[in-house]
Amino acid sequence: MLGSAPCSRSFKWADLPPRLLQDWPGELTNGELWEADLERQQLEEDQQISSWLRRVFRVGEGQQPLEFRPVPLPSGEEGEYVLALKQELRGAMRQLPYFIRPAVPKRDVERYSDKYQMSGPIDNAIDWNPDWRRLPRELKIRVRKLQKERTTILLPKRPPKTTEDKEETIQKLETLEKKEEEVTSEEDEEKEEEEEKEEEEEEEYDEEEHEEETDYIMSYFDNGEDFGGDSDDNMDEAIY
Amino acid sequence: MTQAEIKLCSLLLQEHFGEIVEKIGVHLIRTGSQPLRVIAHDTGTSLDQVKKALCVLIQHNLVIYQVHKRGVVEYEAQCSRVLRMLRYPRYIYTAKTLYSDTGELIVEELLLNGKMAMSAVVKKVADRLTETMEDGKTMDYAEVSNTFVRLADTHFVQRCPLVPATENSDPGPPPPAPTLVISEKDMYLVPKLSLIGKGKRRRSSDEDATGEPKAKRPKHTTDNKEPIPDDGIYWQANLDRFHQHFRDQGIVSAVANRMDQFTFQTQTSSEIVRTMLRMSEITTSSSAPFTQPLSSNEIFRSLPVGYNISKQVLDQYLTLLADDPLEFVGKSGDSGGGMYVINLHKALGSLATATLESVIQERFGSRCARIFRLVLQKKHLEQKQVEDFAMIPAKEAKDMLYKMLSENFISLQEIPKTPDHAPSRTFYLYTVNILSAARMLLHRCYKSVANLIERRQFETKENKRLLEKSQRVEAIIASMQATGAEEAQLQEIEEMITAPERQQLETLKRNVNKLDACEIQVDETIFLLESYIESTVKRQ
Numbered sequence: 001m002l003g004s005a006p007c008s009r010s011f012k013w014a015d016l017p018p019r020l021l022q023d024w025p026g027e028l029t030n031g032e033l034w035e036a037d038l039e040r041q042q043l044e045e046d047q048q049i050s051s052w053l054r055r056v057f058r059v060g061e062g063q064q065p066l067e068f069r070p071v072p073l074p075s076g077e078e079g080e081y082v083l084a085l086k087q088e089l090r091g092a093m094r095q096l097p098y099f100i101r102p103a104v105p106k107r108d109v110e111r112y113s114d115k116y117q118m119s120g121p122i123d124n125a126i127d128w129n130p131d132w133r134r135l136p137r138e139l140k141i142r143v144r145k146l147q148k149e150r151t152t153i154l155l156p157k158r159p160p161k162t163t164e165d166k167e168e169t170i171q172k173l174e175t176l177e178k179k180e181e182e183v184t185s186e187e188d189e190e191k192e193e194e195e196e197k198e199e200e201e202e203e204e205y206d207e208e209e210h211e212e213e214t215d216y217i218m219s220y221f222d223n224g225e226d227f228g229g230d231s232d233d234n235m236d237e238a239i240y
Numbered sequence: 241m242t243q244a245e246i247k248l249c250s251l252l253l254q255e256h257f258g259e260i261v262e263k264i265g266v267h268l269i270r271t272g273s274q275p276l277r278v279i280a281h282d283t284g285t286s287l288d289q290v291k292k293a294l295c296v297l298i299q300h301n302l303v304i305y306q307v308h309k310r311g312v313v314e315y316e317a318q319c320s321r322v323l324r325m326l327r328y329p330r331y332i333y334t335a336k337t338l339y340s341d342t343g344e345l346i347v348e349e350l351l352l353n354g355k356m357a358m359s360a361v362v363k364k365v366a367d368r369l370t371e372t373m374e375d376g377k378t379m380d381y382a383e384v385s386n387t388f389v390r391l392a393d394t395h396f397v398q399r400c401p402l403v404p405a406t407e408n409s410d411p412g413p414p415p416p417a418p419t420l421v422i423s424e425k426d427m428y429l430v431p432k433l434s435l436i437g438k439g440k441r442r443r444s445s446d447e448d449a450t451g452e453p454k455a456k457r458p459k460h461t462t463d464n465k466e467p468i469p470d471d472g473i474y475w476q477a478n479l480d481r482f483h484q485h486f487r488d489q490g491i492v493s494a495v496a497n498r499m500d501q502f503t504f505q506t507q508t509s510s511e512i513v514r515t516m517l518r519m520s521e522i523t524t525s526s527s528a529p530f531t532q533p534l535s536s537n538e539i540f541r542s543l544p545v546g547y548n549i550s551k552q553v554l555d556q557y558l559t560l561l562a563d564d565p566l567e568f569v570g571k572s573g574d575s576g577g578g579m580y581v582i583n584l585h586k587a588l589g590s591l592a593t594a595t596l597e598s599v600i601q602e603r604f605g606s607r608c609a610r611i612f613r614l615v616l617q618k619k620h621l622e623q624k625q626v627e628d629f630a631m632i633p634a635k636e637a638k639d640m641l642y643k644m645l646s647e648n649f650i651s652l653q654e655i656p657k658t659p660d661h662a663p664s665r666t667f668y669l670y671t672v673n674i675l676s677a678a679r680m681l682l683h684r685c686y687k688s689v690a691n692l693i694e695r696r697q698f699e700t701k702e703n704k705r706l707l708e709k710s711q712r713v714e715a716i717i718a719s720m721q722a723t724g725a726e727e728a729q730l731q732e733i734e735e736m737i738t739a740p741e742r743q744q745l746e747t748l749k750r751n752v753n754k755l756d757a758c759e760i761q762v763d764e765t766i767f768l769l770e771s772y773i774e775s776t777v778k779r780q
Contacts, residue, residue, distance in 0.1 A: 093255075141292070
């Protein structure tokens, strides 16, 4: 009995609940051995797992019929912590600049607003700064100067990794809003927060507007696809 | 690389870095070393995308490059390193148990970013720790630095190979790619930095000390303009050292399971073995078959402070351990009160064998396991002998043997009596070849993990709409709570998710958690088997 073999637990006959002792058939095959070792609650839970496994994953219906139930997974503080850590890491890695999303597919008709609405890095530039001295020279992507300015301008718009949840969810809300009914109270909340965010952005744009070669703020180039969420300029209008 | 490994690598890369990096990475794993243009041509991706992907892969130590003649740079992927991504949570948790939250965050930052400079790590970790502390408290850089130094001293983090200092007298054009070098003694050398400062909070609701307006929050890019004192010195997590730690943990728990159940004093033998392993941590390389010999006197002196066993008792335990048929501990001499070594290779072999036995027991039943252990012990057995020794009826024994044979746990050895190999005049002996059985099981493990990941992704995709909806509702509730809303309004929002939908979400969450937990569990088995196979192959 060594290693991490989960089935090799020691047990005493006296620990068995009396019900099981009465039902004990002669042979000790594996399926019954581990059943006998557990308390009744856990036994019932395992039976639940087993039927759940059979129902959901259709375990045992494949090439090899499953004769014995799988041993329960290790639970407890360590197991749960590592599990939570794993899921958190997965989420975190998606937000890092190393996660390269494929380019947004071109729309059917090119629109003027496309020029001012960039969702990803321009000209395949990298979002992070590797140490170019360590990499082969051929990997360095030449970025044109004009567009380099653009990257710095649009950086504030793209939320950095450590942005608050509010801002992220606001963006999500904007895109998903048109799918669901709106509740007036939540709308007001959103408007307030959008305003805050827009204010921040606008202040940052103030200094850089003249470099953009346009007299309009970015929300001017909204092509109406996010209708209903961006009317922060006209707070006095009634919302229907 | 087997198909199963490639498939698993593909899934891991896609989950962590996206499809473009996955395409390039898998292509390199399949085809070996290739230059940039060939990769772009063969995969059909644009040159820029390939460059981006390669930068990410090199940053994370998954791809290395080499300059060949005529200035061509070729890129090679490291498949085994990609598979390590499965084990990241375990590394981070180990760091937490050894060096608490600070260590945990340091290792996490290093793993998520591939390689980082020490000053950058310290700053980031201090900021993150400050976030979690109470209002008004901050984390000092010095404390984080200390933990970093300790991690380096115990070899858990190591320096990346460096760009060699360029000589100004070099007349030729600069090489297309630098050749990175690192010397053994420099690998754990921490540069003398005086990092002074405290972590900063990110919350904009706090009043900044300098009273800057919200909009003029400093952007990340401005920080890079200051010269970093340890420029060019990058650190990475030393995965081999973690593996050594896991291996030690496995051996100690094996000894505990075997020996310490029957003693009154809790865990003495495992403590002794743990002490011996700790003493050999730095002196023995991780791939050595056994540790350096340690004298009984040394061990006695190095036992943890709380242990009050006498010298004679220690000697008795050591003799007991050395005589044990598992041969974890061996006696190599008599000087100094007895010289003892830990047989690392044998220990790994025992652990791998135990894993195989456990798999057979769970899959086929305890009778099959009995037969397997029998054949393992007796090395070669005929059909009749198996039935006799195992005390199992002939029909059942035959059935079980053939089942295990078909799954390649057991193999058949033919010994002909006559030169014409006639079947009636040939001995057929059942035997267990642990190395090949371990390889087969490892292959199955890779397939299992790939299946688990795919199933998890499928489950998530099926319920994508529902997940998005629930995330949105949570966000709305959170923002409403933050700005103070009435109970009735919150109730109304919560009801946007109907009861059956809630049930569905519950089920989804439970399924995903189970699948994740399974992945972690299978990875532990993968580690054991890989360690054993590596140790065996090195000895041949």
